[in-house]
Amino acid sequence: MGRTVAPQEIKQRLILTALHLFSEQGIAAVSLRTVNRAVGQKNTSAAHYHFGDKTGLVDAVISFIQDWFTAQREAPLTAIEVAASVGPILTEDVLRVWALPYIELMKTEEWGYAAIRLIAHLQFEQESTGREAHSRVAMDALRRLNTLMEQSVPDIPPMLTRHRFALCVNSIVQNLANAGARLDNDRDVNSKQLDSLLELYLEVNSAGLKAPTTIKKGSAIYKRLGAIPSLL
Structure with missing residues (x-):
């Protein structure tokens, strides 16, 4: 008798099955029936029973990923908020708080690369269910990180900093999704490669975040940027 x-x-x-399928095919292409079949459930209503509908399943997948990020990021995020309350903070340190969990996820979790690919899909996928779910569950951390990033570059207009940070986030996620496809079978090799990528991403993106600008608050360009929805 089976267990x-x-x-x-x-x-x-x-x-976990839905996470992998969504990362490979995109959310719009995957049905609850497909997920049930992939899990090997004889009960074809298992996904309906646990999640109600596809939106519920998408929410559960996104929350599963975000809960992992929250557990990894909360302590360093709180620590840098405390540091910011008493003095200047470095742009590199804020960016590291955001980026390091992505590297650790790819190093430590079997589903890590699938999660990175899914997040990369969500940045540009036309189907809005997953994108809206991700924005909702990640909103608190992104709000806090945006505040810290603005504090780290006080000479840059805040809205410009938010747009720059959004570009960094999207660039790093897309690059990690591409890099993950070329990872070696050796975990030790991968770990060193990912550490090197992290340092490169921090160096390049921190320079962009801190770069001087001729865009002034209240200028025509600044106002046009204000009309562009945030990429985060």
Whole structure:
């Protein structure tokens, strides 16, 4: 007689399976039926039972990823907020708080690369369910990071800093998604390569965030930028 699988284990399998399928095919192309089949559930309504509908499943997948990021990022994020309350902070340090969990995710979790690919999909995918879910669950951390980034470059107009940071976020995620496809089978090799990529990303993107600008608050260009929705 086979082992009885607990409902919570089935739910976890559904989330991880959906994560991989969404990362490979995009959210719009994957149905609940597809997820049920991939998990090997004889009960074709398992996903409906656990998540209600596809939106519920997408929310669960995004929350699963974001919960991991929150657990990794909360302590260093709080620490740099404390530091910012008493003195200047470095742009590189703020960017590292955001970026380092992505590197650690790819090093430590079997589903890490799939999560990076999914987030990369969400940045540009026309289907809005996943993008809206990601914005919702990641909003608090991004708000706090944006505030810190603005404090780290006080001479740059805040709205310009937000746009620059959004460009950094999107660039790094897309680059990691591409880099992940070329990772070696050796975890030790991958770890060193990812560490080197992190330092490169921090160097290049920090320079862009701190670069002097001729765009002044209240200028025509500044006002036009204000009409562009945030990329985050």
